[in-house]
Amino acid sequence: MTIEQIKELKTIEFFKVLSHEIRAKIISLLHENIEMSYTEILHTLNLEEGNLNFHLRKMKGFVELTEKKNYRLSEYGKITYGMLQEVDSRLWKDAKEIIKHDENNTFSVQILIRRAFAALIDFTLFLLFGATNFLILKNWLKFDAFAVIIYLQIVLLLAYVYFVIMETYNGQTIGKYVMMIRVVKTNGDKVNVLECAIRNIGKVFFLPFDVLVGVLFYRKKGYIKFFDYYTKTTVEKVI
Structure with a gap:
């Protein structure tokens, strides 16, 4: 996802997706574990299938399926996790600054x-x-x-x-x-x-x-x- 595409996303849509505690927990879980199966997420959060399905539908664009049918964070989901970490101390930051801050895959x-x-x-x-x-x-x-x-x-x-x-x-x-x-x-x-x-x-x-x-x-x-x-x-x- 490019910076231009990120800027096109409405702020209200971002908060709408993450307005529920369970969705924020899913973001954190996938960041910590890299990828998780549907069953692993279900048992970790102790949810009913219908409830988890509802939240995963709401998180379309934030999570994606691997070839093994496990869930992982999309590129936007990774950026979102970084935003959540920064919100507590700085509130909002420009998306470009967050991308620069994320040097995960650079040879440095x-x-x-x-x-x-x-x-x-x-x-x-x-x-x-x-x-x-x-x-x-x-x-x-x-x-x-x-x-x-x-x-x-x-x-x-x-x-x-x-x-x-x-x-x-x-x-x-x-x-x-x-x-x-x-x-x-x-x-x-x-x-x-x-x-x-x-x-x-x-x-x-x-x-x-x-x-x-x-x-x-x-x-x-x-x-x-x-x-x-x-x-x-x-x-x-x-x-």
Whole structure:
């Protein structure tokens, strides 16, 4: 949706759609979860089907269906969520300013810094986890060089499983949650378990190769990692 199209929308229509608390909750839920099935929305809000159907009809243009028939925010819905967050402190802002403020899908230094710190947080947590368990286990088991190598491989495997599970669930690891970023498909869809499994192979096992190939060959396309390009995934900022 262009700025010109947004300006054509009547303010009264905007408030009419969001005048009900349930509709505002649906906007927030879809922002937090990226996409949700009809049943998930129904159970989360504890509504009757007729009631939910009524509100979804009223929200036409704010939400859209994915290929999997799940609901997600449309581009206008995403802008609307940003507006709702700004209303409490600033009331109305110009739509163009909000669009500029939303840098979710831009290849920026800010996103790179957030990703770097998120990775640092996650790997620090696993370093502490691995070191603590090693200190505990060495009192009970004899560790030679081979055993240490096996132990490190187990820790890396656990880290890989952690990244896959967390990013599949909501696009965020602990580090990404702290840095307010998340993984999504480049088209805005939620990433699935296979995509998370593939993209995290590079992060955990082949990080230098992953970054080197990404920066050298795919940076102009908006990617800094090869496996992000391969799975068509990106990292966006959470408002």
